[in-house]
Amino acid sequence: MNPVDFVIGHALQWGSVALLMIGLYIVMTRGNLIKKVAGLNIFQGGVFLFYISLSNVRDGTAPIVHEDAVLYTNPLPHVLILTAIVVAVATTSLALALIVRIRESYSSIEEDEMAKADLD
Amino acid sequence: MSLLQQLPALQVAVPLIGAPLCALMGRPRLAWMFAVVVAWITFAISVALLEHVLDAGPIHYTMGGWPEILGIAYVIDPLNALVLVLVSGMAAIIMPATRIGINVEVVHRARHLFHTMALLALAGMLGIAITGDIFNLYVFLEISSLASYALVAMGIDRRATRAAFHYLVQGTIGATFILVGIGLAYMMTGTLNMADMAARLPGVSHTAPVQAALAFVLIGTAIKAAIFPAHSWMPNAYTYAPSLVSAFFGATATKIGAYMLLRLVYSVFGADYAFGEMKIGWVLVPLGLAGAVAGSIVAVWQHDLRRMLAYSSVAQVGYIAAAIGFANHDGLIAAIVHVFNHGLMKGALFLVMACVIMRLGKADMESFRGLGRRMPLTMGCFVVAGLSMIGVPATVGFISKWYLVSSALDAGLWPLALVIVGASLIAVIYIWRVVDVAYFTDPPPGARDEAPAMLVIPAVVLCALCIVLGVTTDLTVGVANTAARLLGGAP
Numbered sequence A: 001m002n003p004v005d006f007v008i009g010h011a012l013q014w015g016s017v018a019l020l021m022i023g024l025y026i027v028m029t030r031g032n033l034i035k036k037v038a039g040l041n042i043f044q045g046g047v048f049l050f051y052i053s054l055s056n057v058r059d060g061t062a063p064i065v066h067e068d069a070v071l072y073t074n075p076l077p078h079v080l081i082l083t084a085i086v087v088a089v090a091t092t093s094l095a096l097a098l099i100v101r102i103r104e105s106y107s108s109i110e111e112d113e114m115a116k117a118d119l120d
Numbered sequence B: 001m002s003l004l005q006q007l008p009a010l011q012v013a014v015p016l017i018g019a020p021l022c023a024l025m026g027r028p029r030l031a032w033m034f035a036v037v038v039a040w041i042t043f044a045i046s047v048a049l050l051e052h053v054l055d056a057g058p059i060h061y062t063m064g065g066w067p068e069i070l071g072i073a074y075v076i077d078p079l080n081a082l083v084l085v086l087v088s089g090m091a092a093i094i095m096p097a098t099r100i101g102i103n104v105e106v107v108h109r110a111r112h113l114f115h116t117m118a119l120l121a122l123a124g125m126l127g128i129a130i131t132g133d134i135f136n137l138y139v140f141l142e143i144s145s146l147a148s149y150a151l152v153a154m155g156i157d158r159r160a161t162r163a164a165f166h167y168l169v170q171g172t173i174g175a176t177f178i179l180v181g182i183g184l185a186y187m188m189t190g191t192l193n194m195a196d197m198a199a200r201l202p203g204v205s206h207t208a209p210v211q212a213a214l215a216f217v218l219i220g221t222a223i224k225a226a227i228f229p230a231h232s233w234m235p236n237a238y239t240y241a242p243s244l245v246s247a248f249f250g251a252t253a254t255k256i257g258a259y260m261l262l263r264l265v266y267s268v269f270g271a272d273y274a275f276g277e278m279k280i281g282w283v284l285v286p287l288g289l290a291g292a293v294a295g296s297i298v299a300v301w302q303h304d305l306r307r308m309l310a311y312s313s314v315a316q317v318g319y320i321a322a323a324i325g326f327a328n329h330d331g332l333i334a335a336i337v338h339v340f341n342h343g344l345m346k347g348a349l350f351l352v353m354a355c356v357i358m359r360l361g362k363a364d365m366e367s368f369r370g371l372g373r374r375m376p377l378t379m380g381c382f383v384v385a386g387l388s389m390i391g392v393p394a395t396v397g398f399i400s401k402w403y404l405v406s407s408a409l410d411a412g413l414w415p416l417a418l419v420i421v422g423a424s425l426i427a428v429i430y431i432w433r434v435v436d437v438a439y440f441t442d443p444p445p446g447a448r449d450e451a452p453a454m455l456v457i458p459a460v461v462l463c464a465l466c467i468v469l470g471v472t473t474d475l476t477v478g479v480a481n482t483a484a485r486l487l488g489g490a491p
Helices: A003-008 A011-029 A033-054 A076-106 A111-119 B003-025 B028-056 B078-105 B108-130 B134-153 B159-189 B194-204 B208-225 B234-240 B243-269 B271-277 B281-300 B305-326 B329-360 B376-390 B396-410 B414-439 B453-471 B474-487
Strands: B059-062 B073-076
Touching (some): A003 A011, A011 B159, A033 A076, A033 B159, A076 B134, B003 B028, B003 B059, B003 B073, B003 B108, B028 B059, B028 B078, B028 B108, B073 B078, B073 B108, B078 B108, B078 B243, B078 B329, B078 B474, B108 B134, B108 B243, B134 B159, B134 B243, B159 B208, B159 B234, B194 B208, B194 B243, B208 B243, B208 B305, B234 B243, B234 B305, B243 B305, B281 B414, B305 B329, B305 B414, B329 B376, B329 B453, B376 B453, B396 B414, B396 B453, B396 B474
């Protein structure tokens, strides 16, 4: 496979990998907890798109039974990722609830300020 | 169709349905009684399943009667039957103690939901162990993880919420890595059933997606199992969580991670591919042993004993990872046996912390001064479980170390056997520090003041098991031997 095809032929996968990297970078580098959660969401979003890209079948239609349809895309990854999206919603809400409690006890949601508060 | 045939489904369904019922009860005492009954029923089911598996071979259970490769299948072999017994057994032993434990160590407004979360975590871990469907494994992983984050956040110290947040972020990254790995493997095989996937993977094993899938799964499970250097969520989480939660998770959560690693490497990717072609042993053995040495050394310097135990867990998980990495029959036995044995000892040690905190409010070196006279039974448990942690003969720790060292020798890596023994000697130091303070310093004024029986009895039971199972090894080594043979042993 020549390099151009490798990039263009996998555009969806490259996109989701980019999202994974961006998300992970935000989680690792930001000290603000809300930004960390946002980064986590971008990270998970990359995986969602990756799964959806798996289900793509060239010239396939939406997986709804229809008399004219010859080829369907694969619906299974859609269902799987629906589950993962529900999990991500639960994770995000729990993370936000924790941030509320952290804010109540530390009066801050910045990593470095909390670390300082715990040292005192 | 008898009830007996439905046991695999009930194993997970009982705690899963019990959890919301617990939340509806409202009264903490009622919820506690209910949770204890649920935990014991779950334990009884797991024991029945283990017996059945040992008698009649692996159980295949299909949800809703769908064919195994289409629907969700539960597959129980000796390996996960043993893990089920460990997880549900720890729940059955620790749950009674939560009645008084939560009054001291759980923030007031979370108390009425404590047992709901505990049952959810239990259901999730049992689900991970029992399922034969790889996506179902991910779903149960997230169920147990979400409940664990909430349980850690219930600690009374404000740092518990911070620890829980970091646990959440790292745990989610770990689970998402596993999800990517599952997606890549699905992409190449078109199936989610573990056995079916294992049959189809060899045909495509030379492709980049399958190689990447193994790498993603390896990293994800390494984070979940807290294999060095992906362990950084663990020390804070176990230090600031309520001690009973630490006791349950210290005994089970990282073990479930190790189980996932074993299951995915041996039953999905195959030992030949993972160890022969991809050489993951070259990752697991160095990291495992580095964790064993580093974790033990850091544990020596800790002031808070719960943090010391958490670092000791890093070391113990390191032994398990190294044992898996040696990839021979003895290594598999060592990994499986140590998953079980370390659960017993770490559970006992964290229960001792719960007892001490119940009486003294904290568990640092200062508060252990003269504790040998003040709380003789509690400290007795610490000594027994501590000796087992070191690996003294006639305790379960010795059995694990024995197989670990012999697997290192089998692999022809005798210097590593020395490293294992050396790391165990460091364990002598951090256990002895505590024994020294507890028995050989003058106690502060105060009469004998043992922790309540409801907290001490579970610790005593676990210590007794540490010795009984260290002398009669039929249950652990016998089952592990069968499990190792079924998994396929050396590549």
